[in-house]
Amino acid sequence: MNKKSVLRPNQGKIRPDLIRIASWVRENTRVLDLGCGDGALLAHVQNNKGVTGVGVEIEDEHVITCVEKGVEVIQQNLEDGLAMFDDRQFDTVVLSQTLQAMKNTEDILREMSRVARYGIVSFPNFGHWTHGWSILNGRMPVTGQMPYQWYNTPNIHLCTLHDFEALAAQLGIKILDRATFNEDDEISFMPSWRSTLAVYHFESAPLSRE
Secondary structure, three states: OOOOOOOOOOOOOOOHHHHHHHHOOOOOOEEEEEOOOOOHHHHHHHHHHOOEEEEEEOOHHHHHHHHHOOOEEEEOOHHHOOOOOOOOOEEEEEEEOOHHHOOOHHHHHHHHHHHEEEEEEEEEEOOOHHHHHHHHOOOOOOOOOOOOOOOOOOOOOOEOHHHHHHHHHHOOOEEEEEEEEEOOEEEOOOHHHHOOEEEEEEEOOOOOOO
């Protein structure tokens, strides 16, 4: 399942959160983008940072768009795992706005740690104050970041910033940096309450032989 919780960027325009992700990608490195969508991020880092990139995507139209952009892409469901990739085959692995839609959250984070030294994940922040207000009013939240109704949402594992940080610690993942957004604006004041999207840069847990 590679569905996103927000709309893809318009052609020729890259979202602010993807710009932040790109800033954490080192030049001339190898990048794996899981659920890469239309390939906007990979095309950006390939063109601007000399990156060698590979994307994984399931939707036919996005795969075609990736190819048109010159992005190497493998069509596969992420729920099937990352067995096609070797340990530390990449320098950085990205999972953008897809973590909340994965059935096996811990498994995908462990696999990300296996295939790359560094990882980047982003997800909707369920701790945003409007979500609590909706629940107090007896309704599940429906927002720009989570635009689905409760009965048709692909988002099955919603979490807050503190929830993710606790899971990262449990898995031995070292968080290096965090950015939070409200729509297109990056924010720093009271991010747990005011952000609709969280983006984390982390160092993977060591492999058993390291």
